[in-house]
Amino acid sequence: MTDRRQAVLAAGAAAITVVLWASAFVAIRHVGHEFSAGALSLGRLVVGSVILGALVFTRPRRWPDKRDWKLLLICGLLWFGVYNVALNEAEQRLDAGTAAMLVNIGPLLIAVLAGLLLSEGFPRRLVVGSAVAFAGVLLIGTSSSSGQAETWGVVLCVAAAIAYAIGVVAQKPLLARLPALEVTWIACTIGAISCLPFAPTLVSETADARPSTIWWVVFLGAFPTALAFTTWAYALARTSAGRMGATTYLVPPLTIFLGWLLLDESPAALAYAGGALCLLGVAISRLKGGQRKVDSMPLTSTVNADSKPLSKS
Numbered sequence: 001m002t003d004r005r006q007a008v009l010a011a012g013a014a015a016i017t018v019v020l021w022a023s024a025f026v027a028i029r030h031v032g033h034e035f036s037a038g039a040l041s042l043g044r045l046v047v048g049s050v051i052l053g054a055l056v057f058t059r060p061r062r063w064p065d066k067r068d069w070k071l072l073l074i075c076g077l078l079w080f081g082v083y084n085v086a087l088n089e090a091e092q093r094l095d096a097g098t099a100a101m102l103v104n105i106g107p108l109l110i111a112v113l114a115g116l117l118l119s120e121g122f123p124r125r126l127v128v129g130s131a132v133a134f135a136g137v138l139l140i141g142t143s144s145s146s147g148q149a150e151t152w153g154v155v156l157c158v159a160a161a162i163a164y165a166i167g168v169v170a171q172k173p174l175l176a177r178l179p180a181l182e183v184t185w186i187a188c189t190i191g192a193i194s195c196l197p198f199a200p201t202l203v204s205e206t207a208d209a210r211p212s213t214i215w216w217v218v219f220l221g222a223f224p225t226a227l228a229f230t231t232w233a234y235a236l237a238r239t240s241a242g243r244m245g246a247t248t249y250l251v252p253p254l255t256i257f258l259g260w261l262l263l264d265e266s267p268a269a270l271a272y273a274g275g276a277l278c279l280l281g282v283a284i285s286r287l288k289g290g291q292r293k294v295d296s297m298p299l300t301s302t303v304n305a306d307s308k309p310l311s312k313s
Helices: 003-031 037-056 066-090 096-103 106-117 124-142 151-174 180-194 196-208 211-236 241-263 269-285 293-306
Strands: none
Touching: 003 096, 003 211, 003 241, 037 066, 037 180, 037 196, 037 211, 066 096, 066 151, 066 180, 096 124, 096 151, 096 241, 106 124, 106 151, 106 241, 124 241, 124 269, 151 180, 151 211, 151 241, 180 196, 180 211, 211 241, 241 269
């Protein structure tokens, strides 16, 4: 596969992820009226794990080595477990757009952690693009039409962002050795297991929920979880963690639009300017001129791995 084709496929995968993750913020807000945070997390992760597992077991598998399990546990427990519970609880208190904006301090944390721990360095365009996009997030936040956010909701969003950032940095080295689909399935399953204490609540709330709400939980598990996390892993394996993290700055403006369209949560005028800054920041961060050679190292190892039948995802 040529580098250009691979870049196009990675960009397409990242776009799918961004759209589906934006829809997840809105769906969580809607479903939260009938499902508590823990029950929703478990339901979503179980659906995602079942779908991903069905795909994994229909193809040749490369099981993780002992050295991989530590990173898989970190990714599964934090990104799939803690992140989902914290975000769902936060959206019991905050509107979807505000939650998306707050969680998107995560890409800045990813860029810093990837630079420190994955030797990705700090390319100038990544730093500038992240700063511009984060300024857009702040502008959207200050212009939010939802009023003052509850303090506990803000704290939970920050906790979700930290869990998300650590999970991504833990996931990145795994993708050089294992298929994206398999990494996503194992991490999702670990997250589901960590949420099993919420099983009695899930059973009780499912019995009382409307069928349409239950289908929204299935949607969250099938698309923003099973599909979007897999396309994320596919794209992450083919670029740097810092640049992929910056791409998710597109999520807040999309979430605000979907919230306005589906939940009647109208953004203030300044939110549109913030969204434009997010787009500009992502564009700057993805310019190739500022990439250092280190960014190509994960890509090279992944291409070599993908040339073997077992590693295609």
